[in-house]
Amino acid sequence: MPLGEGGSDRGPERATVGERPRPRVDLKALFGLETGHWAWTTAVQAAIAMTVSFALASLLFGAQVGTLAALGSMTVLYEKKTPYAYRAAALALVGLGFVAAVAVNSLAASLSPWAAVASIGLTAGLATWVCAAWRVDKPGPMFFVLVATISTIAPSGVADVPLHALIAALGAAVGWTVSMSGAPFRARHPEYQAVAGAYRALATLLRAVGTPELDHAQHQASVAVADSWRIVLLGQTRGYRTTAEAARLRALLRWVSDIHLSATQVCMARPTPLPDQAAEFADRMAVAVADPSRAPDPESLDELRRGMRPRSLEARLYNLLSRAAQAARRSAQEEDERRTATLHDERYPALWSALRSSLSRDSLIRPTAMRMWLTVTAAGAFGLWLGLDHYYWVALTTTSVLQAGNVVLTLNRSVQRSLGTLLGVLAGAALIMSHPPLFVVIVLAGLLQGATQLVVARNFFYASVLLTPMALMLSYTANPYPVSDLVVSRIIDTLVGSAFGLAGSLLLWRKASATRLPQAIANVLEKTRQCMQAVLDPDVEITEERRYRLRRDMRAAAVSLRGVYESAIGDAPKAASTRPLWPVVVATQRIGYLALAALSQDRNPEPAGAITLQRVDLAFQELIVAMEERRTPRLGALPRLPAYPRINMELRALANSMTSAVAQDERAAQQEAERRARRERRRAQDDTDADL
DSSP, rough: TTTTTOOOOOOOOOOOOOOOOOOOHHHHHSSSOOOSSOOOOHHHHHHHHHHHHHHHHHHHOHHHHHHHHHHHGGGSOOOOSSOOOHHHHHHHHHHHHHHHHHHHHHHHHHHOHHHHHHHHHHHHHHHHHHHHTTTTTTTTHHHHHHHHHHHTTSSSOOGHHHHHHHHHHHHHHHHHHHHTTTTTOOOHHHHHHHHHHHHHHHHHHHHTTTSSTHHHHHHHHHHHHHHHHHHHHHHHOOOTSSSSHHHHHHHHHHHHHHHHHHHHHHHHHHHHHOOHHHHHEEEEEEEEOGGGGOOOOOOHHHHHHHTTOOOHHHHHHHHHHHHHHHHHSGGGGOOOOHHHSSOSSOOOOHHHHHHTTTTTTTSHHHHHHHHHHHHHHHHHHHHHTTTTTOOOHHHHHHHHHTTTTTHHHHHHHHHHHHHHHHHHHHHHHHHHHTTOOOEEEEHHHHHHHHHHHTTTTOHHHHHHHHHHHHHHHHHHHSOOOOOOHHHHHHHHHHHHHHHHHHHHHHHSSTHHHHHHHHHHHHHHHHHHHHHHHHOOOOOHHHHHHHHHHHHHHHHHHHHHHHHHHHHHHTTTTTTHHHHHGGHHHHHHHHHHHHHHHTTOTTTTOOOOHHHHHHHHHHHHHHHHHHHHHHHHOOOOOOOOOOHHHHHHHHHHHHHHHHHHHHHHHHHHHHHHHHHHHHHHHHHHHHHHHHHO
C-alpha cells in the first residue's frame, strides 16, 4: 500500500507548509488570553490547600510562621495530570524539596543577608535543573523560590530552623492530601483523561487536513499521544496492570497511536479537507474512553468508505477508527493480544540517568539552570547592595521572568510582571490598610491563590495582578512593615527584578537554543534513518518490543525538535538565522512521522534490496552531515521506494530547504562583511581627517 497514494492524475502533491511560529511583543501577547480551558479543578484545590494549611499552622504555631505552611501547601500545584500512584511519590519529593528549601534558607538568613542571597540563587538554579530533568510540569521552580524567599523573612534564629521545616512539612502534607483527594473516587481518572486528550487532539488533526494549520495540529497531536503513553505507563501498578480495565485502556492507547500515524499519511497525501464526520467520530471516541456505552457506532463510517479502494489511505484511516470504536465497546478479553499486552517500557523513569543526561553538552537544561542560578544570585546581591529592604523580592521576580524561556517571551513576561505588580500592589495595600482580622487574611489568601491558578495558564499579566496581593499579605503577616514602605519597595523590587531577568536572558547563553537546533534536526534524521533501516532491511526482525522503542524514540525526537525551534525563534537577534530553518524543521518532522507510519503494527515491513538500502542510508547520512556543517547537501538520485513515495518527496524538500537556508546564511554573512568593511573605511577616513 503506497504511503503517498492520493488518487490524483496530476501526480502527488506536497502538503502546504504551515506558517512558522512568530513570538511577538504586542498588546495581544501581553493582555490577550491564550487558547485553552480554565483550570477550575486546580484553582479550587489550591484555594482549599492554602486556606486549610494557613489556618491550621496559625492556630498551632502562630500567624507569622504560619505563612510557611501556606506556601508549603503549594505542592498541590504539581503533578496535576499524573496517575495517583505515581503522584503520591512525586508530591512527596516536591514536599521534601519545599522542606529543604525552608530549612536551608532559614539557616542562611540566620547567618547573614549575603548568605540568604546566595542560598536563594542556589535554590533557584537547583530547582530549575531538577524540575526540567525530571519533567516536573509547571509551575516548575517558581514556588520553590517563593518558599525560599518567605523563609528568609520569617522571624528566626538557628534554633528556629527545625520548627520552620516542620511547619513547611505540615503545609506540604496538606497540599499532598488535597491533591490525592480524588483517588478514592476516580482512581484512574488521570489515565482516562490522557487517552481521551489524545483522541481530541486526533480530531483536531483530522480537521486540519488540507489546511495551513496541518503541521501545527500534527505537532500537538504528537505531544498528546506521547503524553498519553507516559501517563498510562506510569499508571501500570502491580495488581492493576493485569486487570481487564487496564488492558482495555492499553488497547485504546495503541489504537489512537496507530490512527494518528495513519492520519499522518493522509495529511501528507491529501490536499483537501476530510469530511467532518471523521473528526466528529474521533471526538466521540474521546468520550468513550471512560464510558464504553457512549462509543460511536462503527457502521457510521460506512458512508465515508463507500466507493473507496480497500487499500487507500483514507479507507485504512476509517477502518482503524471503526476498529477502535469496536475495542471501546467490548471487553478486554476479546482484544488482540498485541494491543492489550503489557507496555514494553519501565514504569518509573530513571531519575539518576535523567539528571546525568541533563548535564550533557547537547542539553538545554544545563544552560537554563546556570542562567537561572547566576541571574537570581546577581539580582539578589544587587538589591542587597543597593540597600533594598526586600531584596528577596528582586530574586523572586527575576525567577518568575526567566521562566518564560527565550528573549521575546522573557520580555513579554517582564512587562506583564511589572504592570501586573503595579496594579496588584494597589489592591494589596488597600487590603492591608483595612486591617483585616487573621481569619479574613487566611480566606483572602486562599481565594487569591485559587484565582491566580485559574488564570495563570491563560495570561500571566492577570495572574500577576492576583498573585501580588496574596504575596503582600503573606509577607506582611510574616514580618509586619509600614504599608507605604512596603508598596514602594515592592514596586522598585519588581522593576529591578524584571530588568535583571531580561538582562540575564539577553546576556547568558542567549544562543543556546539556536546553537542546538542543527543538532536537534540531525538527531531526528538519525532516528528516522534507524527506523527506515529496520523497515527495509530483510535481515532485521522487528519484534514488538523493538517496534515500541523505535516509535517512542522517534516521536520524542520529533516533538523535542519543535520545542527547540520555538525556543530558538525567540532568541533575538540570533533568530534571524533561525527563521529560514522553519521549512527544514517541517520537512524533518514529516519524514520522521512517515517513518513512524512505516512501523505500523498492521503493515508487514516491505524489504528492499541491498543497493537500495545502502543508497537510502547514504542519503540520510549526507543530510545529517550537511546539517551539522551548515552546508548545501550533495544529494544524488534517491532510490525508488514504491511503498514510501512520500518519504522521497520530503527528503527532496528537505534538501531544497537546507540549500535555501545555507544560501540565506551566506548572503547574511556577505552583507555583514560588507557592513564591517564600510565601517573600517569610515574609521580610516576619520583617522586621516583627524591627522590633517
